[in-house]
Amino acid sequence: MKIFFLLCGLLMTSNISLAANGKVIIEIGEASLDKQKILFQRPYFKDRFNLYQENIIKEFHSIFSNDFGYYKKRFQVINSTKEKVSNIDLNNFDYWSGRQFKYVVKFLFEKGKNNRSLQFKTELLDAYNKKIVLKMNGTFKTKNVRSKAHFLADLIFQNIENEESIFNSKIIFVSEIQKWPKNVIKELYSIDFDGKNLRRLTYHKGIVISPSVSLDGNKVLYSLIRSGTGKKNLNLYSMDLKTMRSKIISSRRGINSGGVFSADGNKVILTLSHTGNAEIYEIDLRTNQLRMITHHFGVDVDPDLSKDGSLLTFLSNRSGKAMIYLADPAGKEKDIKRIGFVGRFNATPRFSPSGKEIAFSSWVDNSFDIFKITKDGSQIYRLTKNFGSNEEPTFSPDGQFIAFSSKKVSKKRTVQDIYIMDKEGGILGRVTKGIGFCTTPRWYKPLKF
Amino acid sequence: MDVMKDFLQEENRETELNINSFFILSSAIHILILFLAYAIDSSFFHSNKPHTKKISSYVRVDVVSMPKLTMNELKKLNLDNSFKKEKVAKFKKAKYVKETLNHKVKKYDIVEISKNEKINQLKKVRRKKKQINKNFAVKQEKNNVLDLIKDLGTEKVKTLKTRSKINYGRNSNIKIGRKSKKIIKNLLIEGNKISKGESLIDGETLSNEEIDLKAFKDYIEKVRASVKEYWKLPEYLKDQPDVRCRIQIFISTNGDLLRLHVYESSGNEEYDKRALQTVENAAPFPSVSFKIRERVLNGDLILGFPL
DSSP, rough: OHHHHHHHHHEEEEEEEEEEGGGGEEOOOEEEEOOOEEEEEEEEESSSOOOOHHHHHHHHHHHHHHHHTTTTOOOOOOOOSOOOOOOOOOOOHHHHHHTTTTEEEEEEEEEEEEEESSSEEEEEEETTEEEEEEEEEEEOOOOOTTHHHHHHHHHHHHHSSSSSOSTOEEEEEEEEBBBBBBBBEEEEEETTTSSOOOOOOOOOSSSEEEEEEEESEEEEEEEOOOOOOSSSOBBBEEEETTEEEEEEOOEEEEEEEEEEEESSSEEEEEETTTTOEEEEEEEETTTTTEEOOOOOSSEEEEEEEOOOOOOOEEEEEETSEEEEEEOTTSSSOOEEEOOOOSSEEEEEEEOOOTEEEEEEEEEEEEEEEEEEEEEOOOOOOOOOOOSSEEEEEEEEETTSSSEEHHHHHHHHEEEEEEEEEEEOEEEESSSSSSSSSEEEEEEOOOOOO | HHHHHHHHHHHHHHHHHHHHHHHHHHHHHHHHHHHHHHHHEEEEEISOOOOOOOOOOOOOOOOOOOOSSBBBHHHHHHHHHHHOOOOOOOHHHHHHHHHHHHHHHTTTTTOOOOHHHHHHHHHEEEEEEEHHHHHHHHHOOOHHHHHHHHHHHHOOOOOOOOOOOOOTTTTTSSSOOOOHHHHHHHHHHHTOOOOOOOOOSSSOOOHHHHHHHHHHHHHHHHHHHHTTTOOOOOOOOOOTOOEEEEEEEEOOSSOOOEEEEEOOOOSSSEEEEEEHHHHHHSSOOOOOOTHHHHHTTTTTTEEEEEE
């Protein structure tokens, strides 16, 4: 009896439990995050290169460390300048595992046949398991150095983490570059996630707003107010990123804005106000048929679809204030559920790729800040604070990062740029700089190589 | 004349009768009407419908607002709190040492003492400090509720003769009467008494079986702490919910890991592999006492990752 009571007391006060046959199960508990040390070894030159070629190779090599630096919670990128360089065929696994390097990436460069291109060999080594995980050979020219490096970095990432990275992704956004005395011009731009390769997409000389990209990365939707004389209307356009040609999708009276593609890309969900009140509709691009999704005397705007297309989130003031709602896009006023109950003014709700969370901006303490809310509305998390006025969040394709526009006002000037943070609010860096007032970013993965 | 009188009297009587009968009749009719009205109302309007009950319902309103702290700030708060605990513990220790030392200092014993006596006094103070540190360290180790409860029964407390008196004289701000002084004094005396109290185990000492169980439990804690240090997962495995793996281990008397195998698989090969790797990295374990070596050797220990 004494032993029984003592055992009960012992069990209650410790992390042990009894399994069958008198065995004791010891609960180890949750694991801590394993940051893996990865070394991108300095390139091994098989041939002699001129200064220009050497700089290109250095740029190629630096992209790997830079890319993996974004995933700082998973990887510890080792400074390669302090490490030895060895030929690609010589693998000293014991040395690397002794230094606790989990992965080592080796590079070898030699001149191409025509001396214009550069040939490379890359190997990914697992030092702990003493094996070569990945071997790659290829060539690159000066034009496509960055895209090639990003592609290879993504391949390495996939072999380590078994999922795709953001290294091949881009961000589309609106920028106000040319500001005439009376006319304001806003055009559409795209940029690599790391802030390089800026490219202008539209030349309407009007006002472009609310861009969005299809899931396959082929098409872009945006709304445009054309410049010039005559009646001005906010029309919805679609642009093919291969041909760079635009066409009108909807030019109904009033607002034709906030368009997003459906999962299959054959339908567009947008806000229309041709009936006198802003409601959310669906347009079938093949048949041009219009279907109403919301029907309420309140104003319903800013739709966004989950990745699988089963859920729609939008902004509505049907309760009196601009709050976040969910709906089934398959019907009319179907399964409408309010999930936002706080905030003086909420805007731009955007689904995460998993569909479990919605990022949005809200007016708090005299500025906008980014928040995220769970799909059922049970938890709200604040992501930004004391970082200017932050709006229009967009998730990365893997859901690990969020891009947003941030406006900072000082006595001398006002600046608005696109920034990237991780999903818990850790600011990683600025994407745009000196490109005017950059707003409404949308993160997407472009066409495959 | 008499006839006239009679006639008039009869007429008066008749009118009186008429008036009286009129009143009686009208009141009877009124009562009848009231009765009829009641009867109609109750039977006509309320006969078939059930009685309606007043139902009150409650609506819970949670008044919330937008969060003020960001996710990173909340994480820092938790870390700071754990760091603060260490600081507070150190502060408490310093305070504890100071208080015990100050208790011995007598305010009015300012007497010139020789050098040798000074040195001796310093030595005494140093010895006491060491003892105090030891006692404090021992106190901190005893986090186990059971141990604390058991110790209460066996603790021996010395009653110290205190010369220092609380001054309630004219100079002090506290004004207390004679009766209350007595009450306080009695309370202090009562407070110094220690009673045996109740313990979970009958009797005053632990039996051999109980000691074995305690030793086993202590060893389990050591194994758990050493394995936990090496238990790390990459994010893609950490994010997986409801994944559980159990490893059975066999340990020799020296603490060497003799054998291990997957007692219950998680279904994910990599997860199981990492759990096995964790146990191998954590080995060798602390040496096993004679009392519990059989259990540990026979594989009674199963490590649950995470539960």
